[in-house]
Amino acid sequence: MNTPDPNVGNLRAPRWLTPFGLFALLFFIGAQLTAFFISPPERDMGNLQKIIYVHLPGAWLMGVAYLVVMVASIGYLWKRRERQDLVAASAAEVGLVLNGLTLALGSLWARPTWGVWWTWDPRLTTTAILFVIFAGYFALRSFVDDDDRRARWSAVVGILGFINFIIVYMSVRWWRTLHQVQSSPETLDSPYVLGVRLNAIAFLFLMIFFIAYRYHIARIERATQSLEEERALTGGAVHV
Amino acid sequence: MSAGHEWSRVSAMVWKDLTAEWRAKASFHAVVFLAGLILMLFGFALGPDQDALAEAGAGIIWLTLLFSGVLTFNRCYERELEDGAFEALLLYPGDRRSLFLGKLLSNLAFLLMVELLILPAAALLYGLPILESVLPLAVVLGLGTLGFVTLGTFYAAMASRLRAREVLLPLLLFPMLIPLLLASVEATGALLEGDAMGRAAGWIRLLVVFDAVFVTASFLAFEYVIEE
Numbered sequence: 001m002n003t004p005d006p007n008v009g010n011l012r013a014p015r016w017l018t019p020f021g022l023f024a025l026l027f028f029i030g031a032q033l034t035a036f037f038i039s040p041p042e043r044d045m046g047n048l049q050k051i052i053y054v055h056l057p058g059a060w061l062m063g064v065a066y067l068v069v070m071v072a073s074i075g076y077l078w079k080r081r082e083r084q085d086l087v088a089a090s091a092a093e094v095g096l097v098l099n100g101l102t103l104a105l106g107s108l109w110a111r112p113t114w115g116v117w118w119t120w121d122p123r124l125t126t127t128a129i130l131f132v133i134f135a136g137y138f139a140l141r142s143f144v145d146d147d148d149r150r151a152r153w154s155a156v157v158g159i160l161g162f163i164n165f166i167i168v169y170m171s172v173r174w175w176r177t178l179h180q181v182q183s184s185p186e187t188l189d190s191p192y193v194l195g196v197r198l199n200a201i202a203f204l205f206l207m208i209f210f211i212a213y214r215y216h217i218a219r220i221e222r223a224t225q226s227l228e229e230e231r232a233l234t235g236g237a238v239h240v
Numbered sequence: 241m242s243a244g245h246e247w248s249r250v251s252a253m254v255w256k257d258l259t260a261e262w263r264a265k266a267s268f269h270a271v272v273f274l275a276g277l278i279l280m281l282f283g284f285a286l287g288p289d290q291d292a293l294a295e296a297g298a299g300i301i302w303l304t305l306l307f308s309g310v311l312t313f314n315r316c317y318e319r320e321l322e323d324g325a326f327e328a329l330l331l332y333p334g335d336r337r338s339l340f341l342g343k344l345l346s347n348l349a350f351l352l353m354v355e356l357l358i359l360p361a362a363a364l365l366y367g368l369p370i371l372e373s374v375l376p377l378a379v380v381l382g383l384g385t386l387g388f389v390t391l392g393t394f395y396a397a398m399a400s401r402l403r404a405r406e407v408l409l410p411l412l413l414f415p416m417l418i419p420l421l422l423a424s425v426e427a428t429g430a431l432l433e434g435d436a437m438g439r440a441a442g443w444i445r446l447l448v449v450f451d452a453v454f455v456t457a458s459f460l461a462f463e464y465v466i467e468e
Contacts, residue, residue, distance in 0.1 A: 077464055109299075129415055129418050132293070132415040133415040133416060135411075136411050138417055139407075139408060139411050139412070140412060142402050143402045143403060143408055145401060149468075152465070152467070153398050153464075153465060154465050155464070156398075156461045156464050157412065158400075158464055159457075159461070160416065160457055160461070163453060163454075163457060164416055164419070166451065167419045167446075168419050170419075170446070171418070171422045171423060172419075174442065174443075174446070175426065
């Protein structure tokens with residue numbers, strides 16, 4: 001028997017998701033092309049400078065994604081809605097990807113400009129610490145079987161991790177005196193500013209799409225799981 | 241319930257844990273020996289140049305404390321979990337955060353006792369002048385240990401109830417402790433060198449902030465970790 005589950009109807013992807021994803025992708029391509037063509041090769045770095053259009057927005061949006069984790073986690077502990085936990089987990093996953101991307105691209109950039117793959121610069125170090133903190137978040141999630149417990153515990157770990165972000169940054173900054181001012185549109189020359197801003201918006205759209213899509217998948221996973229549990233309990237054969 | 245009442249619950253927890261520790265002694269000895277062993281291993285890994293070892297002294301002390309101390313946290317809950325004693329503890333009336341405070345204080349006492357033995361051993365092995373600045377060093381050690389024990393006790397409340405507790409606890413705990421490690425090592429190192437530049441004060445302030453933030457945060461969040 002293949003009686004449709006009444007909940008499955010709700011599991012369809014929201015109507016806006018696919019068009020929005022396409023729009024985000026096109027916007028990203030457009031922003032990259034625009035940035036490439038409007039910016040002249042940099043005086044010292046040449047075309048190497050162009051990595052900034054993925055590195056910098058990636059780093060910013062990593063922060064935004066982790067902020068979403070923090071807000072959704074506080075929301076979960078307060079209201080206890082399952083979807084808040086799923087949003088937090090989805091945002092953490094996207095944040096971790098952006099975090100890894102930031103580290104990898106930064107490393108690629110550091111090699112030709114600073115001559116080393118890695119240096120104990122405050123921002124590099126903070127980004128790496130953030131990566132291990134949120135990797136721990138996923139380690140915890142994967143070891144807890146009970147949904148409710150996983151949601152509560154990972155919410156707490158996510159909030160504490162985000163709080164630590166500020167302390168980590170301060171401590172690492174004191175540890176290694178800052179040798180380069182934080183990149184922001186104010187510190188960049190004007191032809192590059194537009195490119196960075198455009199790509200930051202493109203990354204924002206992509207991030208929203210990825211989180212929404214991951215959240216959608218997480219809901220399907222959750223529904224499949226409860227369906228299987230239900231079938232196992234009622235002893236009925238599993239129909240595929 | 242009154243604060244006085246809660247305090248008596250906290251002290252009962254501390255008393256119970258320390259008595260159990262005192263009667264068994266096995267785990268205390270194990271942790272002290274492991275710490276001593278790690279101290280020696282660092283000597284082999286970084287030695288035998290005495291000057292280089294003295295320079296790395298502060299870092300060696302703190303890593304030794306972190307690596308050996310992390311073993312105490314899961315154990316303090318495992319003892320409760322073995323015979324379902326934890327459920328009984330949770331059933332008692334009163335604020336559950338008293339449980340956390342009790343565990344925190346008994347772990348703190350335990351680790352401070354370990355440090356009392358380990359610090360002189362490190363000073364001997366690496367030729368560190370600890371006697372010249374005993375009081376400020378004790379402040380740094382106390383503040384650093386408080387932060388370490390707070391987060392350790394808090395994360396172990398989760399990790400100790402999972403299959404992969406031995407791996408999971410350091411995985412969750414150590415990244416969170418990086419600011420504490422930096423501040424403790426820098427402050428200890430500055431003090432051991434005589435602190436002519438007054439560098440230690442800033443790091444001690446950072447330790448105070450770290451402790452204040454995470455004692456408060458974990459105290460508030462403990463309820464969410466423990467509820468079933």
